[in-house]
Amino acid sequence: MLLGAVILVGGLAIYFLGRGQWTFGEAVYLSENAVSTAGFRELDGMDHVRFSRLATGLIVIAGLGTTAYFQSSLTAFLVQGVLGERWRVRRMKKQIEDLTGHVVIAGAGSTGMHVISELSAAKVPFVVIDTNHRRMEHLSQELCDGKMLFTIGDATDDSVLLAAGLTRAMAVVAALTEDKDNLFVTLSARSLNPSARIVAKVIASDAIPKMMRAGANATVSPNMIGGRRMASEIMRPTVVEFIDQMLHDRSEDLRLEEVVVPAGSSFVGKTLREAPIRAETNLLVIALRVEGKFIYNPEPSTGLDVGSVLVVIGPQANINRLRDLVKRSA
Numbered sequence: 001m002l003l004g005a006v007i008l009v010g011g012l013a014i015y016f017l018g019r020g021q022w023t024f025g026e027a028v029y030l031s032e033n034a035v036s037t038a039g040f041r042e043l044d045g046m047d048h049v050r051f052s053r054l055a056t057g058l059i060v061i062a063g064l065g066t067t068a069y070f071q072s073s074l075t076a077f078l079v080q081g082v083l084g085e086r087w088r089v090r091r092m093k094k095q096i097e098d099l100t101g102h103v104v105i106a107g108a109g110s111t112g113m114h115v116i117s118e119l120s121a122a123k124v125p126f127v128v129i130d131t132n133h134r135r136m137e138h139l140s141q142e143l144c145d146g147k148m149l150f151t152i153g154d155a156t157d158d159s160v161l162l163a164a165g166l167t168r169a170m171a172v173v174a175a176l177t178e179d180k181d182n183l184f185v186t187l188s189a190r191s192l193n194p195s196a197r198i199v200a201k202v203i204a205s206d207a208i209p210k211m212m213r214a215g216a217n218a219t220v221s222p223n224m225i226g227g228r229r230m231a232s233e234i235m236r237p238t239v240v241e242f243i244d245q246m247l248h249d250r251s252e253d254l255r256l257e258e259v260v261v262p263a264g265s266s267f268v269g270k271t272l273r274e275a276p277i278r279a280e281t282n283l284l285v286i287a288l289r290v291e292g293k294f295i296y297n298p299e300p301s302t303g304l305d306v307g308s309v310l311v312v313i314g315p316q317a318n319i320n321r322l323r324d325l326v327k328r329s330a
Contacts, residue, residue: 003070006062007031093163096149100168102126105175106155106185108139111201111222112175118247120144122255122316127164129155156184158192166192174200174216179207183214190215246313257319258289261308265326273300277310280325281318287311 011028018027102125105115112128119126120143128150130136140148153160155176166172172189174182182200189198200216202208208219232240246254261267267275277283288298289309295302312319 003066006066010062092149096127096151096163096165099125099127099149099165101170102165102168103171103173104129104161104164104166104169104189105173106161106182107175107177107201108132108135108150109175109177112173113139113143115173115175116148117143120148125149127151127169129153129160129164156181156188158188161185161188161192166196169193169196171197171199174198176201179203179211183207183211186211186214186216254314255316255319256286256311256313257316259310259312259319259322259326261304261306261310261326263306264329265306266328267304267308267326268306270304271300272298272302272304275304276325277312277322281314281322283312283314283318283322285310285312 007028008031010031011024014030015022015024015027022030103119105112105119105126105128108116108128108130112130116126116128116139126149128136128139128148130150131152131154133152136148136150136152140146140150151160151164153163155161155174166189172185172193174185174189176182176185179202182202186198186200189196197218198216199218199220200211202211202219202221203223205221205224208221211219229240243256246256272285272288277285285298286296288295288302288304288311290305290307310322312322
């Protein structure tokens with residue numbers, strides 16, 4: 001717009017100075033040549049028109065700066081726009097190809113965006129699949145500081161799931177709008193990665209057994225959770241407030257997490273008292289899952305074995321420290 005304005009104003013100046021001696025088209029043509037600094041032939045009779053050469057000189061000077069600004073803006077648009085986007089897509093594709101043990105999130109709608117927020121806060125690697133590129137860019141900036149990995153496409157398409165690294169993923173979240181789409185994603189994910197943990201969103205209650213038969217490890221009903229939450233707000237508001245602050249208040253670095261004791265860990269064969277949980281991490285063990293059963297508020301004499309799951313509460317940094325501790329060999 002600025003470049004066009006300089007050419008037009010310059011053409012008008014030459015036209016009015018000539019008092020009809022040149023056509024408006026000739027005046028604009030002269031102005032365009034002057035602005036582009038491509039070289040030009042003066043219009044006939046310019047040497048007899050007062051201030052015409054001065055006006056042309058001013059047009060050249062204005063054109064130099066305007067043309068330089070135009071070229072730099074055009075270059076920036078191409079590099080940051082078209083070329084920059086291609087580079088970002090290729091870099092993101094390479095990052096996804098290097099991922100392993102991540103989570104694939106199918107759908108970034110009203111449910112998926114909260115999954116993204118929680119995994120991002122916990123620093124769990126993930127890849128999002130959605131058809132809306134603009135929404136992906138927005139969520140990336142809002143929730144992940146522009147570092148979110150995503151694939152644009154239909155999550156019910158196996159090729160799109162493979163592009164998100166599903167065969168190397170540890171878990172899949174099917175959070176699409178329709179139950180039938182989540183059922184399709186669950187079937188595809190289970191066939192492509194038999195060992196992945198699959199959590200599927202369900203709307204209709206009769207879809208739960210179908211989703212489980214399709215291969216889902218767990219189902220989540222937003223309607224059911226919403227109803228229970230509303231009832232809890234009436235019966236136990238303080239508990240709800242505490243959990244909300246713990247899970248969602250980023251200033252309160254407090255988390256409720258689970259830590260699995262792996263084979264070969266120095267924790268195997270020890271009791272909770274002997275394991276350096278309190279001394280090294282200052283975490284509170286509120287439950288212990290052993291052989292599929294929960295032990296709430298376990299005694300210090302409770303033994304730990306391979307596969308025991310510690311349910312702990314405390315700062316995220318301390319939880320990460322505990323995960324490092326349980327991985328150490330005996």
